[in-house]
Amino acid sequence: QVRFVESGGGLVQAGGSLRLSCAVSGHTFSNGAMGWFRQAPGQEREIVAAINWSDGGTYYADSVKGRFTISRDNSKNTGYLQMTGLEPDDTANYYCAVRPWRSYTTSADDYLHWGQGTQVTVSS
Numbered sequence: 001q002v003r004f005v006e007s008g009g010g011l012v013q014a015g016g017s018l019r020l021s022c023a024v025s026g027h028t029f030s031n032g033a034m035g036w037f038r039q040a041p042g043q044e045r046e047i048v049a050a051i052n053w054s055d056g057g058t059y060y061a062d063s064v065k066g067r068f069t070i071s072r073d074n075s076k077n078t079g080y081l082q083m084t085g086l087e088p089d090d091t092a093n094y095y096c097a098v099r100p101w102r103s104y105t106t107s108a109d110d111y112l113h114w115g116q117g118t119q120v121t122v123s124s
Contacts, residue, residue, distance in 0.1 A: 002026040002113040006096055009118030012086055016122070020081040022096030022115055027077075029053040033104035034072060034079040035111055038092035038120075048094070049081060050104035059104055063089075086122045093117040 008020040022034065035050040049070040050059040058070055067085040072078065079096055095118075097111035105111075 002098065004096060004113070004115035006094075006115040006118045008081075009094060009120045011121045011123065014087055014122055014124050016086050017082070017084045018086065018120060020083070020094055020096070020118060020120075021078060022080070023076065023078045024096075024098060024113075025077065027098060027100065027113065029072075029074065029077060029098075032101050033099045034070075035097045035099065035104060035106075035108075036070060036079075036081045036094060037097060037108055037111075038090075038094045040092040043092075045095070045108050047106045047108070050106070051079065052103050057103065059106065083120070086120075088122045088124045090120060091122050093119050 003025045005023040033052050036048045037045050038048050039045040051070045069082040071080045096115040098113040099111045
């Protein structure tokens, strides 16, 4: 059974930073990818960033390019999302997700396992 421990969310002022972590157990990454998605109230879930576990290739949504950085630590089976220059529009519940095979995609439907989510709130 794949289990997630997500952490790092919280309340921050605009311009501030947070680092989200997603530790995965029950699944050993050899290939595949991790994605970070977010969902605000009344809005659809959207991809924020994704990373290939093997070659480290990354994807960023246009709205977060230059502000967010996705990374992974293979030895810890953990992914990270470093968020800087946070804006009120970044307020959402953030989820990490695992796609066990092939490279990242931008569709939530392609990710098989999902974390429980962590809330990020950015005040103006």
